[in-house]
Amino acid sequence: MTFRLYDTATREVHDFRPLEEGKVGIYVCGLTVQSEPHVGHVRSAVNFDVLRRWLSHTGHDVTFIRNVTDIDDKILAKAAEQGRPWFNLAYEMHGKLTAALASINVLPPTYEPGATGHVPEMLELIGTLIERGHAYAADDGSGDVYFDVRSWPAYGELTGQKVDDMEPAGDADPRGKRDPRDFALWKGFKKDAEPETAAWPSPYGPGRPGWHIECSAMAGKYLGQAFDIHGGGVDLRFPHHENEQAQSRAAGQAFASYWMHNAWITTAGEKMSKSLGNSLLVPSVLExxxxxxxxxxxxxxxxxxxxxxxxxxxxxxxxxxxxxxxxxxxxxxxxxxxxxxxxxxxxxxxxxxxxxxxxxxxxxxxxxxxxxxxxxxxxxxxxxxxxxxxxxxxxxxxxxxxxTGGDDAALTAAVDALVAGLLEQRAEARAAKDFARADAIRDQIKNAGIEVEDTPTGPKWSISHGR
Known part of the structure; x- marks a missing residue:
């Protein structure tokens, strides 16, 4: 039997033919680690984990790359709100993502590249696009670099759109753009608005990569200029995947042979997301x-x-x-x-x-x-x-x-709920000036081998290693 897949680029079902017999390269866009993952986030990981398992079962040697976006406008904004370094937020949320995926038995990828570790590859790709006439540095002194969508006649082919029908790209200040639909490849450092740690040196001045260039550079590094399947959530088709394909092919790469996109998990008919306030965090569901x-x-x-x-x-x-x-x-x-x-x-x-x-x-x-x-x-x-x-x-x-990993994550969620309840009781006792009861609850937690630390964002618990 031949595996048949629906290619969202052609909107047709095709017999799957890998570029190299017996080997398959898959790149899946992972999460931007700005907050804890909810059920909607992990659906994509489960779907493509099943794809990987089936292809492996049918005798293919699968190289599976799933990236992490660990520098982004949203990460910077969230970290600023919480008064913490952006890299600290990204690190913590990446850990929570890893635990959530382990709790539902998603296999670790062959490699999980982070955007911040691949800035040189991104700058090299940007340089190639400029040399080929498909990108330009803004002349407004911002240090921004943009992809010139008008320079690439095939722009819009992934989603079947025409440039003139598209909305302006909202990923950077439009003043330095030749066309409002041009999208950012590099974002110049905004000294008054961003921490210095969120900037890397470049030929265009200090700054950081745009979202779309990240995946193109990482896919090319680990899977080569041509690979088999690119996957992700359906919400990434435009503009993210459209822009990925355009910039990669404009740089002379064949890029992905097939595109696969999973649908949303919705609540009340709307995409499950943090912004809608209807997210369901994985540890909570596992209670x-x-x-x-x-x-x-x-x-x-x-x-x-x-x-x-x-x-x-x-x-x-x-x-x-x-x-x-x-x-x-x-x-x-x-x-x-x-x-x-x-x-x-x-x-x-x-x-x-x-x-x-x-x-x-x-x-x-x-x-x-x-x-x-x-x-x-x-x-x-x-x-x-x-x-x-x-x-x-x-x-x-x-x-x-x-x-192992799955039960550990569920156990952690259960303990977290129990400790939170005890801490709430202790707070109520202290508010009522019942200090004897408050001390008894504190000792109960301590005797269970759990240390509690008061932080600006509330109490945090951990297992005491001194027991």
Whole structure:
């Protein structure tokens, strides 16, 4: 069978043909680490993790790159609001992202480059674009450098738009632009508005890279001038991916052969986001369900289908997954000498543009047949097939990931909630001048091996290493 995928560049389904037989290069745009990840953030990571697992299962050697944007306007603004260094905020939020992805068994990428570690590659790419006549330094003394969209006739081909129909790019002051749709490749340092640590030397003066140039430079460094699949959330198609493709191809690179985009998780019909105030942080959700159940909820929907999030639907998915676990418990521990291929119907579903809903239906079909059989051999065969399918989906309960990183993250969330409750009780006792009760609560926390530190943003706890 041949894997078929919907290419969002051509808006057609294609037979997937890697550039090099047996090898696949995938680049996925990761998050801007400005805040804690919510369920909407991690959906993309889960979807492309399933893609990676399926291609690996079918015999491909996959190089999987997922970047982190660790310098950005939003990071600078958030850090300024909190009165902390921007790099401290980015570092902390990157750690929370890593923990959230581990809690739902997303495999670590082959490499996870950060934007701040690749400024030389970005400047080299900008220099190439200027030499080829596709970029220019603003003549207003700002130190900004822009991509000239009018110089590249194919600009807009990824999303099927014409330049004249596009809104002006809002990523920099328009005064230095030749065309309002030109987008920033380099942002000159604004001394009165930005910290000096957020600037790097360049031929155009101190500054920092624009968002779009970051991914082009990192994809080129780790996957070469041509690679197979570029992925990300559907909201990145324009302007981010449109601009990535334009600048990379204008620099003489073939760039991505196929584009894949996952749909949103919405709440009340709107994209889940921090700005809407309807985000659901991963640790909070894991207080209600296990990481494996949250992953099952996301995997059960097709990656191109919008998911309207509700706790009712999440709970239903969790109940459904527990039926699978009950069947596996009935079958007993897995026999290491018994292996199974995934059923043909499962493979056909996965090869049909990563059709996980149909693939999950096959899992339940095999579970149903396994529950009906009275033949121990048939039961073991069915269980082995179920485990093989769950392994492809990252949902095998026997995977050690569910007893390490995933459980650790859930345990941390649970402890955090318990400690927060105790600290609230202590604060209430102190406010009521019941100092004996306040001291007793403090000792209770300390005796549990937990240290509490008062910070400007509230109490923080950690495990005491002196116990």
């Amino acid at each position: 209600r369900v296990r990481g494996i159940e949250l992953r099952f909820y996301m995997v059960s929907a097709h990656y191109r289908s919008t998911v309207e999030f509700s706790f009712e639907a999440l709970d239903e998915a969790a109940v459904g997954f527990r039926r699978i676990e009950t069947f596996l418990d009935k079958a007993g521990p897995a026999d290491p000498d018994r292996t199974a291929e995934v059923p043909e119907a499962f493979a056909a579903a996965m090869d049909d543009d990563l059709g996980t809903p149909a693939a999950v239906a096959v899992v339940f079909d095999v579970v149903r047949e396994g529950n009906r059989t009275t033949d121990p051999e048939a039961l073991q065969t069915a269980a082995a097939q179920v485990r093989a399918m769950l392994g492809v989906l990252g949902l095998d309960p026997a995977d050690p990931a569910w007893s």
